[in-house]
Amino acid sequence: MSKHAWLAAAAVLMGTAATGAHAKEFDDRFYIAPMIGGVFADSEGLDAGPLGGLVFGKNVSPFFGLELDLNYSALDVSDLPAENKYERLALGVNLLGYFARDTANIRPFLLANGNLHSVDFLGVGLDGAGVAVGGGALFKLAPRWDARLDVRYNLDFISEKTENNVTVPDDTFYIWTTGLGVSYKFGADPYDADGDGVPDALDKCPDTPPGVAVYSDGCPTDLDQDGVPDYLDRCPNTPKGVLVGQDGCELDSDGDGVPDSLDRCPNTPPGAQVNAEGCPLDADGDGVPDGLDRCPDSPPGLPVGPDGCPLDSDGDGIPDYLDECPNSPPGAKVLPNGCALEGDCRKPRPGEQVDANGCAIDRSFILRGVKFEFDSDRLTPAAREILNEVAATLQAYPNLDVELEGHTDAVGTDNYNLGLSERRAVAVKAYLEGRGITGRRMRPVGYGESQPIASNDTEDGREENRRVELTVIE
Incomplete structure (x- = not known):
């Protein structure tokens, strides 16, 4: 060069x-x-x-x-x-x-x-x-x-x-x-973040608190080998092999991981998961321990049965708190909202007309959870799962025809929303046809933003208005 x-x-x-x-x-x-x-x-x-x-x-x-x-x-x-x-x-x-x-x-x-x-x-x-x-x-x-x-x-x-x-x-x-x-x-290694004298490249415990004694690998010393570092160990001379709590002290009679001195439920059955007080976990607070709870995520405040699942008074598989028709006839095939297409009583929505029994006169059912990809008529995977159930219900009522209604919120122009809602209604019909429902039984209609059921001034209200409804044609 x-x-x-x-x-x-x-x-x-x-x-x-x-x-x-x-x-x-x-x-x-x-x-x-x-x-x-x-x-x-x-x-x-x-x-x-x-x-x-x-x-x-x-x-x-x-x-x-x-x-x-x-x-x-x-x-x-x-x-x-x-x-x-x-x-x-x-x-x-x-x-x-x-x-x-x-x-x-x-x-x-x-x-x-x-x-x-x-x-x-x-x-x-x-x-x-x-x-x-x-x-x-x-x-x-x-x-x-x-x-x-x-x-x-x-x-x-x-x-x-x-x-x-x-x-x-x-x-x-x-x-x-x-x-x-x-x-x-010359000088201290700048790559020893916790200042324990062990360079970060060799330090297996790079976040050791300042001043704590460490081994050559940078981890805090544990002289009694009980798994609790000496600087946290309230009982630093625990005999080898003895079970200890998080403070390094021994004794946990029921083996739930909580020392007896802190255990408010000292006789927990073996294998049960417990909270910090040693009592069985009840994550949803329904009074049924998680180990017995078949529905460990029940919404707060709902009445539940001995198995921890929300009550289903009419036995249609839809819990009462989600069931718009909580007294469906025994054995009736219902929509995902818990309503049969005929011979059932739907709870009225605010402002709806009711019959002598207090049931909604309008035989229109919101297909909650039937959603689409953003600004599209493409169904989400969750929506397809719900429509599978809708198809099964329509098959149980072969003599009934229905209208499939698409609705939007007020974001966008009227004409755009009308077209979008029509396309979505057609998409629902096409999917149900693919599940064996005869096309002539279904009439897709788009209503755009013209029939809100909630305020368009809030996100929650707009979410309610973006919906698909199924109405039985008289």
């Missing part, structure tokens, strides 16, 4: 380093690195010699570092007597650009160097300046130790000087140097 290409690479390095400088966390400890290596002449002959040096530096961003570099080399020149070797002492500043963060095991870098040097050549002492470009890599050995390898192409600018009847003219000397060393970092 030519010297111009090396300088171009150094310019790219500067841009890379500047780009990485926005990161907030990196290892900025000072380090020192003794180096040994060799020096080689950029010539046709094999001119070489030893090199030794010392580097002192630190990172100033995640991808950028600065170093002070002192090195000495002695180059034997093949066509000159040994006493005329090219001896060079240089003090310089290195600018490093890394291609990986300091957490990487291998960190390649590019290097740019500016230096002042003192050269003894041909018996003439020469002082001047120089530059170098190169690259190398750091290899992680331990939290404080890295191995280092770098190679540089050096340009020493020599001004004409005469000494001891020998004149060295203006020139630029080109030499290669290579070095291998070990760097040591």
Whole structure:
């Protein structure tokens, strides 16, 4: 590679380093690195010699570092007597650009160097300046130790000087140097987040509270091996193998995981899940322990049976709190709202007309849960499950025809909502036809936003208005 290409690479390095400088966390400890290596002449002959040096530096961003570099080399020149070797002492500043963060095991870098040097050549002492470009890599050995390898192409600018009847003219000397060393970092490891002395890379418990004694893996000590760290253990000398509670103290007579001193139900049956007080869990608060509760998610406040399930007075499979027809005839096939298509009594909605028995005169049933994808007539998977039940109910009443009504909320224009509701009603009909219901029995109609059953001023109201209804055609 030519010297111009090396300088171009150094310019790219500067841009890379500047780009990485926005990161907030990196290892900025000072380090020192003794180096040994060799020096080689950029010539046709094999001119070489030893090199030794010392580097002192630190990172100033995640991808950028600065170093002070002192090195000495002695180059034997093949066509000159040994006493005329090219001896060079240089003090310089290195600018490093890394291609990986300091957490990487291998960190390649590019290097740019500016230096002042003192050269003894041909018996003439020469002082001047120089530059170098190169690259190398750091290899992680331990939290404080890295191995280092770098190679540089050096340009020493020599001004004409005469000494001891020998004149060295203006020139630029080109030499290669290579070095291998070990760097040591001073100070605390910045990647030990909990400050327990164990680096995060080795720490199995990286969130240990400050001041807690830890093992070599960074986890809190547990001298009695009861599973409770010493700093939380109220009984730090528990005999080996004894069951303990969360405070490290023994005794749990019923084996429910709650120590007897805290257990308000000390005779819980084996295997029962309990709360913090040692009593059987009742997640839905219906008075039936979860271990016996067949419906552990019953809504709060509902009457339930001994099995913990909401009551179903008419035995149609729809619990009373969801049943719009809680007194359906025995054995009647009902819709998902609990209503049979004929011979049943639906609870009236606010403002509806009722008959002498208090039942809604209108034989219209809301198919709750029949929803569509946003701004679409595509049924959701949950809606298809509900329509499967609707199809089974329609099959039980083969002589009844129905109207399938689509309704929307008031968001959007009237014409758009009317069209959307019609498409959705048609989609419901098509799905039911696919489940074996004759198409002539169903009449799809879209009403758009014209027949709200709740306020369109709230999200809950708009949700109510976005619905599909099934009405028996007289």
